[in-house]
Amino acid sequence: MKILVCISHVPDTTSKINFIDNNTKFDTNGVQFIIGPYDDYALARAVELKENSGATITVINVGLVDTEPTIRKALAIGADDAIRVNAEPTDSFFVATQIAEQAKAGGYDLILMGRESIDYNSGAVHGIVGELLGIPSISPVMKLDIEGSTAKLAREIEGGKEYLEVNLPFVAGCQEPIAEWKIPNMRGIMSARTKPLKVVEPSTVDSGVKLQKFELPPAKGSVKMIAADNVQELVNLLKNEAKVL
Amino acid sequence: MNILVFVESAEGKIKKNSLEAVAFAHTMGGSVTALALGNVESAELESLGKYGAKKVLHAADAKLNQGLIQAYATVIAKAFQDENSDVLVLADSSLGTPVGARVAAKLGASLASNVVELPDTAAGFKVKRSIYTGKAFAQVELTKPKKVIGIKKNAAEVKEVGSNVSVTPYQVSLSDADFSTKITSSEKATGDVLLPEANIVVSGGRGMKGPEHWSGIEELAKTLGAATGCSKPVSDMGWRPHHEHVGQTGVKVAPQLYIAIGISGAIQHLAGVNSSKCIVVINKDADAPFFKAADYGIVGDAFDILPKLNEAIKAAK
Ligand SMILES: Cc1cc2nc3c(=O)[nH]c(=O)nc-3n(C[C@H](O)[C@H](O)[C@H](O)COP(=O)(O)OP(=O)(O)OC[C@H]3O[C@@H](n4cnc5c(N)ncnc54)[C@H](O)[C@@H]3O)c2cc1C
Numbered sequence: 001m002k003i004l005v006c007i008s009h010v011p012d013t014t015s016k017i018n019f020i021d022n023n024t025k026f027d028t029n030g031v032q033f034i035i036g037p038y039d040d041y042a043l044a045r046a047v048e049l050k051e052n053s054g055a056t057i058t059v060i061n062v063g064l065v066d067t068e069p070t071i072r073k074a075l076a077i078g079a080d081d082a083i084r085v086n087a088e089p090t091d092s093f094f095v096a097t098q099i100a101e102q103a104k105a106g107g108y109d110l111i112l113m114g115r116e117s118i119d120y121n122s123g124a125v126h127g128i129v130g131e132l133l134g135i136p137s138i139s140p141v142m143k144l145d146i147e148g149s150t151a152k153l154a155r156e157i158e159g160g161k162e163y164l165e166v167n168l169p170f171v172a173g174c175q176e177p178i179a180e181w182k183i184p185n186m187r188g189i190m191s192a193r194t195k196p197l198k199v200v201e202p203s204t205v206d207s208g209v210k211l212q213k214f215e216l217p218p219a220k221g222s223v224k225m226i227a228a229d230n231v232q233e234l235v236n237l238l239k240n241e242a243k244v245l
Numbered sequence: 246m247n248i249l250v251f252v253e254s255a256e257g258k259i260k261k262n263s264l265e266a267v268a269f270a271h272t273m274g275g276s277v278t279a280l281a282l283g284n285v286e287s288a289e290l291e292s293l294g295k296y297g298a299k300k301v302l303h304a305a306d307a308k309l310n311q312g313l314i315q316a317y318a319t320v321i322a323k324a325f326q327d328e329n330s331d332v333l334v335l336a337d338s339s340l341g342t343p344v345g346a347r348v349a350a351k352l353g354a355s356l357a358s359n360v361v362e363l364p365d366t367a368a369g370f371k372v373k374r375s376i377y378t379g380k381a382f383a384q385v386e387l388t389k390p391k392k393v394i395g396i397k398k399n400a401a402e403v404k405e406v407g408s409n410v411s412v413t414p415y416q417v418s419l420s421d422a423d424f425s426t427k428i429t430s431s432e433k434a435t436g437d438v439l440l441p442e443a444n445i446v447v448s449g450g451r452g453m454k455g456p457e458h459w460s461g462i463e464e465l466a467k468t469l470g471a472a473t474g475c476s477k478p479v480s481d482m483g484w485r486p487h488h489e490h491v492g493q494t495g496v497k498v499a500p501q502l503y504i505a506i507g508i509s510g511a512i513q514h515l516a517g518v519n520s521s522k523c524i525v526v527i528n529k530d531a532d533a534p535f536f537k538a539a540d541y542g543i544v545g546d547a548f549d550i551l552p553k554l555n556e557a558i559k560a561a562k
């Protein structure tokens with residue numbers, strides 16, 4: 001089985017978000033970049049499938065050269081080779097088009113990615129890739145088992161889950177508890193250095209989304225503290241001041 | 246401007262977030278057509294007129310009773326073309342968001358999800374969307390003639406603005422490929438208030454010490470008509486079901502009131518609650534970071550405070 005895992009290169013979940021250049025650019029100063037947490041679940045499940053029943057895993061990222069350490073980390077976790085599409089990811093459609101093209105060329109049985117990126121949170125790339133390839137896309141997937149050419153999945157729905165069956169190939173946007181995040185070990189880190197990382201140039205895409213500017217939410221007012229023996233006061237405030245009861 | 250709205254339903258009823266989508270489309274101005282799929286009660290469909298739909302299309306094919314991403318995308322894209330629509334509006338959800346992406350790809354439309362405000366159409370078509378898991382916003386221009394926008398909870402206020410409309414049956418021929426994914430069964434938390442849609446959420450963290458102590462949280466939630474939530478370690482340890490996990494990697498909530506009990510307020514948890522209107526934090530540690538994100542706070546032992554708070558709220562009702 002050939003698995004393609006799509007990984008985004010995103011600010012660590014603890015990052016302070018700031019913008020520069022008149023609020024048109026993300027400030028990367030002091031920011032650590034990681035594999036998107038949802039993408040990390042997808043990768044972890046791919047590695048489990050490889051361990052259980054044999055598979056080769058290719059990771060793909062659409063990004064400039066600064067994403068290579070993130071790609072190497074995915075190789076250290078257990079991917080066999082990698083593709084970097086050499087371009088700034090400008091919107092979901094652009095990213096999905098690049099992924100779909102590489103997927104077509106590589107002939108994968110399974111395309112795994114995160115349910116959403118944690119920078120733009122679109123939750124769109126899986127659907128667009130599925131549509132461009134004319135194959136099913138399922139998200140958010142919280143369980144995935146493969147039996148021969150069929151997959152059994154669980155998809156999260158509001159307040160519950162849904163169990164599905166689908167034939168390969170298909171695209172899945174993953175989330176927990178599909179697998180446990182994997183931490184690369186020393187051997188993985190050593191071998192990742194020499195695993196193949198192919199750099200390809202992007203195809204042009206007529207993008208339909210243009211960034212105007214970024215904005216931070218208004219600062220939160222300070223907290224009002226209430227004594228532990230005076231819960232009545234809290235109830236009054238919720239009722240009369242915040243008007244939420 | 247012709248606006249198509251995809252309305253989601255569950256057990257024959259229109260979902261609240263879809264009413265917000267209809268209200269949003271109505272406030273945008275233009276002519277609003279609502280499209281519902283599968284089994285939906287006719288009274289529910291007709292009532293969409295009250296919230297701003299001029300026309301209601303119903304694709305009643307029984308094969309659409311289940312929310313299948315591909316089949317839904319096919320029907321919605323076809324309706325978009327048949328109705329000469331300019332914009333598709335839908336509510337972001339576990340079904341709406343992935344469906345919207347496929348529809349946008351089918352139509353070659355500009356796509357934006359997590360939209361929080363009405364578009365600015367003074368020059369071009371600009372929307373404000375939430376990014377970085379609620380930590381920032383981006384103003385983006387949608388440049389294609391066709392547009393698909395997914396709206397975040399609370400982006401519009403549901404108001405009665407009209408009266409019932411009659412329902413137009415809508416038929417689309419679907420292929421086997423649209424049904425290549427089969428839903429074999431589903432599990433739903435019944436009776437409870439659904440977390441993503443709740444107006445009040447009572448949430449517990451590791452400070453609750455164990456699943457056996459959740460009755461205090463559940464009782465308070467019951468008094469308030471609230472949904473229950475939890476932090477990630479709580480669901481990781483199996484104290485609570487996964488679908489209650491709130492935060493960066495879990496459910497993002499946007500209630501009127503979020504009550505956090507025994508949760509430290511890690512940045513990843515805050516990412517899931519920062520759209521709440523009012524946040525109450527109860528924690529025994531005065532230095533817990535959650536207090537910085539709170540509107541009201543109590544430093545104290547949850548096991549002490551929970552029953553008292555429950556009684557005080559009962560009395561105030
Ligand atoms: C300088 C700059 C400018 C930008 N301007 C815009 C803009 O104007 N409009 C806009 O919408 N976005 C913009 N982006 C955001 C960026 O392009 C997003 O990373 C991209 O849109 C994909 O995120 P998403 O939320 O659409 O992905 P989602 O659909 O939420 O992601 C789903 C999954 O797809 C996979 N995936 C996502 N991105 C990649 C990737 N790059 N490579 C491989 N797999 C991936 C991951 O597995 C992810 O979990 C900009 C980014 C940069 C760096």
Ligand SMILES: Cc1cc2nc3c(=O)[nH]c(=O)nc-3n(C[C@H](O)[C@H](O)[C@H](O)COP(=O)(O)OP(=O)(O)OC[C@H]3O[C@@H](n4cnc5c(N)ncnc54)[C@H](O)[C@@H]3O)c2cc1C
Nearest residue numbers: 450451452476477492493494507508509513514529530547
């Ligand atoms: C990539 C990534 C993604 C993550 N995503 C999420 C996410 O989506 N959601 C999430 O929640 N976390 C997430 N986390 C985990 C997050 O970093 C924190 O570890 C987690 O939120 C802590 O949970 P907690 O507050 O329940 O536990 P703790 O941090 O252990 O806090 C327990 C709190 O309870 C208080 N307490 C103890 N006893 C009492 C008492 N008797 N009465 C009152 N208070 C008491 C303590 O003072 C403490 O503040 C993520 C982490 C990473 C790295």
